[in-house]
Amino acid sequence: MSSHKQKSLLFVAGLLLAAFTGPLKAQPGVGDPLPDWGGLGLEGALPETGGRVLLVDFWASWCAPCQASFPDLAGIHRDYAARGVTLVAISVDRNVRAYEAFLKKHTPPFATVRDARQSYVEAVGVPAMPTSVVVGRDRKIRAVFSGYHGEKTGAALRAALDAALNENL
Amino acid sequence: MKTFRLIRTGLAGLALALALLGGGCATQHVQSWQRGNLTDYAMRPDRDSLATAMAEHTWFSREASVGGRGVGGSGCGCN
Numbered sequence: 083m084s085s086h087k088q089k090s091l092l093f094v095a096g097l098l099l100a101a102f103t104g105p106l107k108a109q110p111g112v113g114d115p116l117p118d119w120g121g122l123g124l125e126g127a128l129p130e131t132g133g134r135v136l137l138v139d140f141w142a143s144w145c146a147p148c149q150a151s152f153p154d155l156a157g158i159h160r161d162y163a164a165r166g167v168t169l170v171a172i173s174v175d176r177n178v179r180a181y182e183a184f185l186k187k188h189t190p191p192f193a194t195v196r197d198a199r200q201s202y203v204e205a206v207g208v209p210a211m212p213t214s215v216v217v218g219r220d221r222k223i224r225a226v227f228s229g230y231h232g233e234k235t236g237a238a239l240r241a242a243l244d245a246a247l248n249e250n251l
Numbered sequence: 252m253k254t255f256r257l258i259r260t261g262l263a264g265l266a267l268a269l270a271l272l273g274g275g276c277a278t279q280h281v282q283s284w285q286r287g288n289l290t291d292y293a294m295r296p297d298r299d300s301l302a303t304a305m306a307e308h309t310w311f312s313r314e315a316s317v318g319g320r321g322v323g324g325s326g327c328g329c330n
Contacts, residue, residue, distance in 0.1 A: 090259075144290040174284040203284045210283045 109207030112225060116217045117205040124172065124202060126195030131168050135246045136217035137239070139171045140203055143184035145211040151230035152188050158239060159192040167243055170195065174203045174211070216242040218249060
């Protein structure tokens with residue numbers, strides 16, 4: 083095969099590969115700053131977060147594992163709020179009635195807001211429902227937990243929060 | 252030589268068209284927060300009991316096969 087033919091084949095193969103893999107979007111990970119949620123239209127009262135460790139939980143009323151995680155999150159809120167952790171649960175529900183019905187049924191003791199436009203969840207690039215993000219006092223991401231796997235996730239969340247609280251910035 | 256060039260240009264055009272079509276498919280990835288649509292009642296295979304009964308009857312009569320339709324989970328594909 084001639085060099086010209088080889089180059090042409092390589093070009094076509096590269097073109098097809100690029101087309102079928104699609105654009106890769108860089109999502110914030112551990113060590114990156116948590117994207118700012120100001121101006122993204124989150125519905126609900128956001129708590130004061132200055133100088134506190136954050137636990138941001140992304141959930142949806144249609145997601146069964148999210149529902150299973152709420153008692154654990156309530157326990158974490160109860161144990162860690164006084165120690166300097168603020169829990170913000172961000173729902174990605176488009177259906178406001180489903181969102182309100184879920185809150186009425188589960189009555190979470192922590193702050194809950196709705197990302198009706200799903201713009202913040204997209205900025206964070208949440209990989210699964212639910213996803214919990216532990217954020218240090220410097221507003222940088224310390225840990226990301228995809229999915230809820232019962233006590234295992236609960237223990238891992240508590241360990242990450244303990245580590246973030248014990249940091250000396 | 253002219254025919255060869257024409258074929259080569261045609262092939263390159265075809266590859267470009269395929270790439271553009273393929274690119275359209277590659278950007279259609281369903282994100283985790285969009286999966287609420289998959290849990291909608293309309294997406295349930297057993298939403299119409301009469302249709303389910305008829306399908307079961309057809310499979311039983313024609314293919315000697317029935318049941319095995321149930322799957323666990325909420326359908327959101329969350330984890």
